[in-house]
Amino acid sequence: MPSADVIIVGLGAVGSAALYQSAKHGARVIGIDRFEPPHQHGSSHGDTRITREAIGEGLEFVPLAVRSNQIWEELEAATGRSLLDRNGCLVIAPANLVSDHHGSKTFLADTVQAAHKFGIAHEQLSTNDIRRRYPQFRLHGDEAGYFEPGAGFVRPEACIETQLSAARQLGAKILTSETVLHLQQTKDGTVEVRSDKDFYSAANVIVTAGPWINQLLGGEYAQLFKVYRQVSCWFAVARNAGEYVPDKFPVFIWIVGNRPRDMMYGFPAIDGPTGGLKIAAEQYDATTEPDTVDRAVGGDEAAAMYAEYVAPRFPDVSSQLLRAKTCLYTVTPDAKFIVDKFPGAENILFSSACSGHGFKHSAALGEALAQQVLEQRSRFDLSGFGILRFAGG
Ligand SMILES: Cc1cc2nc3c(=O)[nH]c(=O)nc-3n(C[C@H](O)[C@H](O)[C@H](O)COP(=O)(O)OP(=O)(O)OC[C@H]3O[C@@H](n4cnc5c(N)ncnc54)[C@H](O)[C@@H]3O)c2cc1C
Structure with a gap:
């Protein structure tokens, strides 16, 4: 043996x-x-995962994120492979929203608190600050923002x-x-x-x-463990494609309301302007099992994601679907x-x-x-x- x-x-x-x-x-x-x-x-x-060091999900996570980034940077230096891109992360939510996302009722405020407590470089932005800096986002007018320049995405x-x-x-x-x-x-x-x-x-x-x-x-x-099927879509950028590459467009988390499905997030066009933007939201309505889950993404699912999340907020992004994938969340109480x-x-x-x-x-x-x-x-x-x-x- x-x-x-x-x-x-x-x-x-x-x-x-x-x-x-x-x-x-x-x-x-x-x-x-x-x-x-x-x-x-x-x-x-699915190519990308958001990484940030001020963790709205709980202060206890901050040292893990900071250490993980160190390990990936050590591995990058040792192997020459690109693992981590610190192109910045923008968290947006209606100011004073109380919701329940990733175990936090006030995700944006909790993120800011973590940044203060651990001395993580960041900026707090008003709706107008975000509009000036990132005209790619179409805001409602009641948003507040948090920008962490050392955050970004891992592969x-x-x-x-x-x-x-x-x-x-x-x-x-x-x-x-x-x-x-x-x-x-x-x-x-x-x-x-x-x-x-x-x-x-x-x-x-x-x-x-x-x-x-x-x-x-x-x-x-x-x-204690519930598995949820999630969908990520890559949509084509129809206009101003050059404004969506990583050094111009941050990864983002955008809380758009107080329902569980109201946390959306996305990434810049990491494969160049023609690679499209990966955008996703979360669903907690139906559980699944990893051996039987439906891994195909229906055209109607992608169209619904575009209509609900993308069209109202990203005027340059078209409904043309370049790719879509399913992935599994395993969620604890x-x-x-x-x-x-x-x-x-x-x-x-x-x-x-x-x-x-x-x-x-x-x-x-x-x-x-x-x-x-x-x-x-x-x-x-x-x-x-x-x-x-x-x-x-
Ligand atoms: C759509 C989506 C978006 C996400 N976005 C983010 C994000 O932006 N930022 C972030 O930090 N996190 C994000 N996450 C969460 C993150 O990706 C997961 O927390 C992480 O990948 C979980 O890793 P894991 O090692 O637990 O599971 P996995 O990476 O799934 O690994 C489990 C492994 O176990 C193997 N295995 C299972 N059973 C057996 C067995 N009996 N025998 C042998 N092998 C077995 C499987 O084949 C698999 O390789 C996201 C997740 C999803 C699905």
């Missing part, structure tokens, strides 16, 4: 980071994924690929197209891993299975992460780091998970993400 110090189950955003960091630590590591990562089936595809597929390749160079064994079916901690503490191809044993296992977490964790905990040990198994650690905002934290979270199993402590205190916060309902 092949054995290792650490086995990582799932090599997406967090798992590829945990694999790289464990290998860097000198551990004997095996990583297993049911597909060939980076792939299009989980939560980590999820490249981040995963780079961390997997660095892990491999450090001796990690990577097994793909292999599904882990069962985990069991034995009396002596060793963890036995059964996949659809083989059996393995390890001193520790880290489970980073994204939207498939329920299949391995199961039991009473399954109710408080929209934060859950990182903990499997019930009754000290040596199996799992991470569910999504709720729609996990990529920007994934490199540091992978590092913390590796430290936790290899050194029994980590740079960041992850205890606030424990599952027991939901005990008692």
Whole structure:
């Protein structure tokens, strides 16, 4: 039976980071994924993810985002690959709006508060400031804005690929197209891993299975994770295309009302003016399962997104759909992460780091998970993400 110090189950955003960091630590590591990562089936595809350091979702996330950016910049320097583009992020919301987005009732104000507390460079903008600086946005007139120049976007597929390749160079064994079916901690503490191809044993296992977490964790905990299908669309820019490239157009989050579906976001034309703008919104109306989800995007879905979100706010962007993709959010009851040990198994650690905002934290979270199993402590205190916060309902 092949054995290792650490086995990582799932090599997406967090798992590829945990694999790289464990290998860097000198551990004997095996990583297993049911597909060939980076792939299009989980939560980590679609070319871009927003990263920002002042985190409206909670002050506890700020150090993770800051550290992740450091790790990606170190990897960029070591490999020459482009992973992080700090072209700036603009958060817009109606002034004084009270809503519930990503676990925050006052996302814009919470973002500003995080920036103040951690000394993150930023500007607060009025509607007129935004209009002057970014005429690409058509504002209603009651908006307030937050601009963080050091924020921007990361490239999820490249981040995963780079961390997997660095892990491999450090001796990690990577097994793909292999599904882990069962985990069991034995009396002596060793963890036995059964996949659809083989059996393995390890001193520790880290489970980073994204939207498939329920299949391995199961039991009473399954109710804590809800999976939602999300749609991203790339629309063509009909006019002033040169104004939408990354050094002229920031990534943005725009809260347009107080319903859950009222948080929209988007990116500049990263493939040049003809590549279109990626724009998305969120939906929490219908849950799904990763093995049965409909991955095709209907023309009616894209048309509805254009009519509801894009047409009223981006006069230069046309309804011509260049591309569309589905992706999965795994959401917890408080929209934060859950990182903990499997019930009754000290040596199996799992991470569910999504709720729609996990990529920007994934490199540091992978590092913390590796430290936790290899050194029994980590740079960041992850205890606030424990599952027991939901005990008692
Ligand atoms: C549309 C969309 C937009 C988003 N936008 C942002 C954003 O702008 N900024 C941001 O910070 N975050 C964003 N997020 C969230 C972020 O992408 C996720 O938090 C992050 O990708 C989750 O990573 P993960 O490692 O938990 O899951 P994944 O990357 O999905 O990895 C899970 C892996 O586990 C593997 N696996 C599962 N089960 C098994 C098994 N039994 N055996 C072997 N392998 C298994 C899967 O194949 C997969 O590779 C967005 C998410 C979506 C869907």
